[in-house]
Amino acid sequence: MFARVEAGRQDSGGVSFSRLRRDPQSFLKLILLGFALVGLPLIIALINSAFSIDRLADQSRKAVYQAAQIAHSSRALADEIATMERAVRQTHILGDPSLLDNYFRAHVKFEVMAASLSELSLHVEQKDLLMQLQAAEALIFEKVSAVRQSPAELSDLIGNFALLRDSARTFFSVGYTLIEREVDEMQDMAGYARFTVGWQLLALIPFAILLAFFFSVRIARPIRQIDEAIRNMGQGELYKAIRVDGPQDLVYFGERLDWMRRRLLKLEEQKTRFLQHVSHELKTPLTAMREGADLLVEGVAGELTEEQQRIARILHSNSMQLQRRIEDLLSYSALQAEKAALVRHEADLTQILESVLHDQNLIIMSKGLRIDLSCPTLILDCDEQKIKVIVDNLLSNAVKFSPPGGCIRIWTSKTTGMAQLDIVDAGLGVDESDREKVFEPFYQGRRVLDSHVRGTGLGLSIAREYALAHGGDIELVPQVGLGAHFRVTIPVCDPEVHS
Incomplete structure (x- = not known):
């Protein structure tokens, strides 16, 4: 049997090789491939959505951090400007140059805050305002340093602090305006990410459903062919060849079913021939028995007693029944051999x-x-x-x-x-x-x-x-x-x- 199987494999080598290119070699591989291809588009969409959300979250975190830094530093600059203005006013009113120490300490803090702001990722407009603010403050610092021993001359510089406060407020308001603009950009980005994810889902879900339907058909078709083949064999339809398309293990299973079909067909033919031969062999002696019983009933061999006639009639009746049974076997054999042609009239x-x-x-x-x-x-x-x-x-x-x-x-x-x-x-x-x-x-x-x-x-x-x-x-x-x-x-x- 193994030799026949190997020979069958060699005979169908070209067909098997061509099938190997199109179909997986096993039913399990086909199922795994189907699940992988159906799930892959959805996995890609999920990964892309995760990256989009991560980018949006990172940018939001940076924007929030930068907004907090700008707001804090802007308030600190305004506080230091107020401190410097207050120190200059007190020095001018009281005429004590030692009070300018508060100014110089506020100046140092102002420069530190301005330096920290310049290190942030500011917009061009913010950078220009910060540079103008630093230049105006440096100019006031030079003038204050020049007249620090003459408090009376500080009166001309007090008015410059009002311009410096205005510049600080302008920088602060511009910062908030730019933050609002960035928040709007993040909202637009979030809307675009939402639109992209929705579009991907609308595109990929039908695609995944189509893939699932395709692989369902691919998986169900060989199963349906095997089921039909088994049902046909169960109903005695043995003349139809069995062919299973799909993975190689199911194709091989179909070949074994076809081998079983051919074997059953051969056994059915042997049974039919046996019935024909046995029926014909039985019909000849039975005909002689029936004719002999007819002769006895008709009295050809001599007059019979009533008991003998009853026995002869029983023989005749049972021989007729046996003849009908044999004729049934012959009719069934003819049907199986497809010899029962109709002669209509x-x-x-x-x-x-x-x-x-x-x-x-x-x-x-x-x-x-x-x-x-x-x-x-x-x-x-x-x-x-x-x-x-x-x-x-x-x-x-x-x-x-x-x-x-x-x-x-x-x-x-x-x-x-x-x-x-x-x-x-x-x-x-x-x-x-x-x-x-x-x-x-x-x-x-x-x-x-x-x-x-x-x-x-x-x-x-x-x-x-x-x-x-x-x-x-x-x-x-x-x-x-x-x-x-x-x-x-x-x-x-x-x-x-x-x-």
């Missing part, structure tokens, strides 16, 4: 029924059964012999399961171009668990009567195959009360001729 359903009733009259009389027949004339375009087999199998089934003295009802009708034949026996009916299997070949239901000659389980199966071949069907009609109700529908005219 016009036939009267009433005459077919009367012929079948005449053939089974002996067993009907022996069981004391009553036949309630209602059959108007119905002309069918059919294979008369096969319709007779259908009726014979259904009637035999009804006679077999009806108790002695029971009544079998038979009637026909015509509806919308279809002829209906209904046969209802007087037995116990069909068990609920057997309803779906009653037409399967060789199936024996739970309610099987004890008899020396058991049925083959082929009668209903052959009858249904013949009905389907005519374009009709046989169904088991739900019955209220006792009895099994079978209904046959056959087209009145050949649909191929009238289409």
